[in-house]
Amino acid sequence: MGAVPKPPKGHFNVLYFASASSFTSREYDTLPAPLPINKLFDTLEERHNGIKDKILSSCLVTVNLNYVDIPDNNNNTNNQDGVESGLVIQESDEVAIIPPVSSG
Amino acid sequence: MESQSNEINENGCYVALTHEHLRVQETIDRVRSPQAGAIVLFAGTTRDNFAGKPVKELQYSAYNSMALKTMLSICKGVLARHGLNSVAMIHRLGTVPIGEESILIAVSAPHRQAAWRAGEEALEECKKHVEVWKREEFEGEEGVWRANRDGAPGQIMEKEAGH
Numbered sequence: 001m002g003a004v005p006k007p008p009k010g011h012f013n014v015l016y017f018a019s020a021s022s023f024t025s026r027e028y029d030t031l032p033a034p035l036p037i038n039k040l041f042d043t044l045e046e047r048h049n050g051i052k053d054k055i056l057s058s059c060l061v062t063v064n065l066n067y068v069d070i071p072d073n074n075n076n077t078n079n080q081d082g083v084e085s086g087l088v089i090q091e092s093d094e095v096a097i098i099p100p101v102s103s104g
Numbered sequence: 105m106e107s108q109s110n111e112i113n114e115n116g117c118y119v120a121l122t123h124e125h126l127r128v129q130e131t132i133d134r135v136r137s138p139q140a141g142a143i144v145l146f147a148g149t150t151r152d153n154f155a156g157k158p159v160k161e162l163q164y165s166a167y168n169s170m171a172l173k174t175m176l177s178i179c180k181g182v183l184a185r186h187g188l189n190s191v192a193m194i195h196r197l198g199t200v201p202i203g204e205e206s207i208l209i210a211v212s213a214p215h216r217q218a219a220w221r222a223g224e225e226a227l228e229e230c231k232k233h234v235e236v237w238k239r240e241e242f243e244g245e246e247g248v249w250r251a252n253r254d255g256a257p258g259q260i261m262e263k264e265a266g267h
Binding site: 015017018019022058062065096098099100101102103104 | 148164165167169170171173195206207227230231232233234235236237238239249250251252253
């Protein structure tokens, strides 16, 4: 892909590759930060209907070049005051949707 | 975002992404070492068919920074596990016509057994993990994104409704 512009303040970029890029017809989206990681897929679904089922279900996710787990809906870990624990995406983080690779 | 680098050279490991033709002699020379008794080179080339269906060409795209990071990690791993002298892994991006190399992996080792094994292991690790994607263009049909992991034909992804 060409150079992706730095996101505006209070936002982060989600990079799309391969089938994710074909499905969305985009190389990236810019989303408002902060965003808890377990809300990422739902947020993308709002913008791209069907993406969860058709694409994201078979993808991995990286944040700042590290793979992260996406907790599923049945796996919430709530601490005492009801706030879900887990990674929160911050402004200017680089998030990427990684479809099954076909290198070599 | 940090500046785009397309190669990393670290502690006997060389990894790179390029849109240019891959250079076999140069890659072998990269891993050549007075302490090595063997150099093994793997070249992956574009085949003219997938499961009997004629393939017109392959197009490769990458998440460059992740691909380089992962390639380096794989190279460091095989270097350590097999006691290699040096490893080089170069992946070509963009359109790769039939018969041309899309990937070169070269390893050098004091003895040949380690070189054979490490070369194979490096390729298998690469195909599992490196963040590069291959799109097969068939004659007269829409291209498909391959997925190494199932060894099955790629899925044609429908565009989302409204696009």
